[in-house]
Amino acid sequence: MKPAPFDYIRAETREDALAALSEHGEAARILAGGQSLLPMLNMRLATPSVIVDTYRLSRAAQIREAGDAVEIEAGVTQARLLGWDGLAKALPLFAKALPWVGHAQTRARGTVCGSVAHADPSAEIPLCVAVLGGEVVLSNRRKSRKVASGEFHIGMMMTDRRDDEMLTALRLPRAKPGEGYGFAEYGRRHGDFAVVACAAKVTADSITFGVGGVGDTPVVARWDALDGSALDDALNACAWGLGARDDVHADARMRRDLVRGLGRRAIEAARREITA
């Protein structure tokens, strides 16, 4: 199908984009890399009356290391983050998860911040942001505010973004010594939407465990350094607590089983990688 008609605004700068949002408010949608929004426009699941195209911002967008955090500006593509030479050291969870995000052909244009703003419950990037405890930076014409990822994603494709705001950057804590990271996913085809995705961050005495694809938003649990049957019990309780539903891709029982199996795999992989 083809998109329904819309007015088009091409922003050359962030200021252009914020001015357009301040004028058009909820009628407008930001177009970043377009790898999620264009399918929705083509299928007419989204019919905004104004498209604010921010793709040109990607030319100047930066990945910045600032103290204990890595800041990824709006416009940085998934391919660029995957190719960033600091990735494995600063954001090992993203190094493991990004190859699962779409295909090489979509990562070339799809942006990191765009995926977070789109808030698809099966998307890998929001899951990783949630497990890391990252923050999103939201800006309007007058000011910027920071929101923790857990408060930003409030429902399926629903976020705390206000109509005049744009997600202008993502702030992620840098990996520290003593941490290990793991990621495991099942989908019908590599690169398709995750049926279940699990991400884990572990230390010698804690587990931070996240699940995507089951709840309306990424769900994060924090446990002590559980092992053996205690870990099985925690994963089982987590799987039942997600409110899994049946759909055409998998029934609820299969999803719970995937959470238990992939969850264990992600946590064990993370344990093997704890850095000194």
Next chain:
Amino acid sequence: MTTLSKDDTTLIRLTLNGREVQGRASPRLLLSDFLRHELGATGTHVGCEHGVCGACTVRVDGVMARSCLMLAMQAEGAQVDTVEGLAPQPDRLSVLQAAFRRHHALQCGFCTAGILMSLDTLLRDEPDADRTRIEEVVGGHLCRCTGYAPIIDAALDAAAELRGGDHV
């Protein structure tokens, strides 16, 4: 800042396979439809129109892109390469195209234009791409005829030839 009302059209100029071309587009016109219907470049095929099948893959400013997931407006001033630009001469196939022919890497041919654009880009950017890397990139395409094996064989053969080695 450029604006265009939904009922208007504007002139889009871009470089298609090294030639300056132009055509008119409304805001909602997809790049895939602009290439086919405005520019007459029908080598690029349209399959699913939501980025899953890969048939419409082209190269925009040097990187692979689904032309159904781009607006024509976004290609203003861009370098766009399509399957029509692969053959060095009208009567000569590129190394990759010739390998596809030798290996029977296409049957109905609907998906082929997109796969060729992805593999041409891969072998140009990463001449040492191995089977795993080639499979990963072909994984972004659907082919309902071949079962993929001859496509992978053709890509490996073309990669070896482009590196100056023997055929596989």
